[in-house]
Amino acid sequence: MKVSPEILNLVPYKPGKPIAETQREYGLAQVYKLASNENALGPSPKVIAAIKNALDEQHRYPDPSCYELIQKISKVWNLPAKNIGIGNGSNELIDLLIRIYSEPGAGILTSQAAFVAYHVCAQASRVNPYHVPLTSGMKMDVKALVDYFNTHAKESRIQLVFIPNPNNPTGTYLNSEDIRYLLQHLGNREDVLLVFDEAYNEFVRAKDYQPASSFFAQYSNIVILRTFSKVYGMAGLRLGVMVAPEATIDLFNRVRNPFNVNDLAQVAALAAIDDAEYIHASQELVWSGLDFFYQELSRMKLPYIESQANFVLFDTLRDVNKVNEALLRRGIILRPVTNYGFRSHMRMSVGTRVENEAAILALQAVLREVVHLPTN
Numbered sequence: 001m002k003v004s005p006e007i008l009n010l011v012p013y014k015p016g017k018p019i020a021e022t023q024r025e026y027g028l029a030q031v032y033k034l035a036s037n038e039n040a041l042g043p044s045p046k047v048i049a050a051i052k053n054a055l056d057e058q059h060r061y062p063d064p065s066c067y068e069l070i071q072k073i074s075k076v077w078n079l080p081a082k083n084i085g086i087g088n089g090s091n092e093l094i095d096l097l098i099r100i101y102s103e104p105g106a107g108i109l110t111s112q113a114a115f116v117a118y119h120v121c122a123q124a125s126r127v128n129p130y131h132v133p134l135t136s137g138m139k140m141d142v143k144a145l146v147d148y149f150n151t152h153a154k155e156s157r158i159q160l161v162f163i164p165n166p167n168n169p170t171g172t173y174l175n176s177e178d179i180r181y182l183l184q185h186l187g188n189r190e191d192v193l194l195v196f197d198e199a200y201n202e203f204v205r206a207k208d209y210q211p212a213s214s215f216f217a218q219y220s221n222i223v224i225l226r227t228f229s230k231v232y233g234m235a236g237l238r239l240g241v242m243v244a245p246e247a248t249i250d251l252f253n254r255v256r257n258p259f260n261v262n263d264l265a266q267v268a269a270l271a272a273i274d275d276a277e278y279i280h281a282s283q284e285l286v287w288s289g290l291d292f293f294y295q296e297l298s299r300m301k302l303p304y305i306e307s308q309a310n311f312v313l314f315d316t317l318r319d320v321n322k323v324n325e326a327l328l329r330r331g332i333i334l335r336p337v338t339n340y341g342f343r344s345h346m347r348m349s350v351g352t353r354v355e356n357e358a359a360i361l362a363l364q365a366v367l368r369e370v371v372h373l374p375t376n
Ligand SMILES: *Cc1c(COP(=O)(O)O)cnc(C)c1O
Pocket: 037, 088, 089, 090, 091, 092, 115, 164, 166, 167, 168, 197, 199, 226, 227, 228, 229, 230, 235, 239, 240
């Protein structure tokens, strides 16, 4: 059988190492995983109740239009229902946007060290991902992005620009001035869609952050992606939201699978979206956890990037594979990010207080064990 090289060269997604596998391999009873940016609170009691209540109906197909959920999102987020589409996680939305707007051999544009899904989904559609370098603070370089687009979009057939804000795995963000710069140069154009991926937007503490939704009414080419995997604690249920021009929603509804979002996910999201108590608890947990990490990383003299998300990227100043191996032996799963081109960095998600403290204790021990890389 003939299979295209882009498909053959795809590397299967490597999730954070599973807890059970780590327990088996290292003979450990207790393993903590802070590797996948999940919500450490566990599901909201309201979500659990809603799911239990819906179990009797699971012999039925789900609502293919997600009608009730779209109405509620529209109300709670104050955005027109006709501009909302629901996906099987935002990952599906990324995948379908690329399939809709990029022919094989065409391109998408994002930044270096941007969320890896853009790259993977592009390659699976035989589309070339183009990246502009980060600024010195590991921030997305909006000027470079605009310059690159204006110079290369035609020849490289780029119609989509992906802007993760805040970004994973760096935790950095674009402020309202950056967003305005992007919109001033690329807004209201018919040859490009600006896709703002705001998976972590509820965790942002920076005062000068402005979500793209506040510009949505004035610009014809903004797409916003949100997810229920992070602050809403529903990563296992798979539900993402797209806010987009009507024409995009219309195309999306043609290409997606009719039952892309299962019934339990819809029911759970309806219960989760205005669960203020749970959202606040999630925010508090993440913010206090990040502050604890900053304090301890500073004590260990490990450089880190201040994060607007629910994880922190830090530099171990050591061979990250050795650090990772030593942490695993102690039952701590963090995420090395060599796949993003970082040789000595790790990403550490905020967990519960107990998990955070265990991770820091293990890290302190491991730093004494693994030699420092030569500085130059
Ligand atoms: C976690 C994450 C998502 C969410 O993906 P889902 O498919 O909705 O679980 C989207 N974008 C970024 C940048 C993320 O880190």
